[in-house]
Amino acid sequence: DAKTTQPPSMDCAEGRAANLPCNHSTISGNEYVYWYRQIHSQGPQYIIHGLKNNETNEMASLIITEDRKSSTLILPHATLRDTAVYYCIVRPPGLYKLSFGAGTTVTVRA
Amino acid sequence: DADVTQTPRNRITKTGKRIMLECSQTKGHDRMYWYRQDPGLGLRLIYYSFDVKDINKGEISDGYSVSRQAQAKFSLSLESAIPNQTALYFCATSDAKGYQETQYFGPGTRLLVL
Numbered sequence: 001d002a003k004t005t006q007p008p009s010m011d012c013a014e015g016r017a018a019n020l021p022c023n024h025s026t027i028s029g030n031e032y033v034y035w036y037r038q039i040h041s042q043g044p045q046y047i048i049h050g051l052k053n054n055e056t057n058e059m060a061s062l063i064i065t066e067d068r069k070s071s072t073l074i075l076p077h078a079t080l081r082d083t084a085v086y087y088c089i090v091r092p093p094g095l096y097k098l099s100f101g102a103g104t105t106v107t108v109r110a
Numbered sequence: 111d112a113d114v115t116q117t118p119r120n121r122i123t124k125t126g127k128r129i130m131l132e133c134s135q136t137k138g139h140d141r142m143y144w145y146r147q148d149p150g151l152g153l154r155l156i157y158y159s160f161d162v163k164d165i166n167k168g169e170i171s172d173g174y175s176v177s178r179q180a181q182a183k184f185s186l187s188l189e190s191a192i193p194n195q196t197a198l199y200f201c202a203t204s205d206a207k208g209y210q211e212t213q214y215f216g217p218g219t220r221l222l223v224l
């Protein structure tokens with residue numbers, strides 16, 4: 001499995017953009033990058049995923065570098081409700097289990 | 111996500127009791143999963159099902175059983191509960207399209223075994 005590396009924690013001011021980095025230098029060509037988040041003790045919530053092109057949805061944007069060895073999740077206007085643990089996952093095709101690492105604990109401050 | 115519901119949300123039971131956790135989904139997905147989450151251990155897969163007639167063990171299936179009653183329903187049973195099964199349990203569903211598979215999780219069931 002391609003492993004991911006994320007900073008353990010980061011703070012963000014409410015209303016500002018939050019940029020969450022993830023390194024996945026061993027990613028293979030057909031592996032997608034997924035982002036989930038988990039607000040304390042709630043079910044993990046899917047945010048976005050991508051292969052090599054940048055992606056955007058109503059929650060966030062995903063920027064994947066051209067060599068695909070890293071990516072950045074962007075929350076454009078962070079709110080207090082975005083405080084959560086964010087997980088970057090590289091998922092091999094055919095592997096059904098989602099493996100959540102330690103993630104990045106994001107704290108949005110007023 | 112209201113598309114995936116779990117009942118009960120909280121449960122306290124005693125050692126040796128048989129209990130059932132239920133999961134229902136309205137997303138129309140064929141694949142369903144049961145995970146447990148313990149502090150510091152992340153999510154661990156218990157069982158998964160790709161359709162009504164397909165049930166597979168995950169990494170920690172001992173002491174658990176499942177039933178896929180319909181496409182929309184996937185139940186997890188603890189045959190004889192023990193204290194180390196105290197955990198947060200999540201059901202998930204997914205749609206698989208080629209190499210892509212996005213899993214959507216329910217709100218979880220907090221189980222305490224005394």
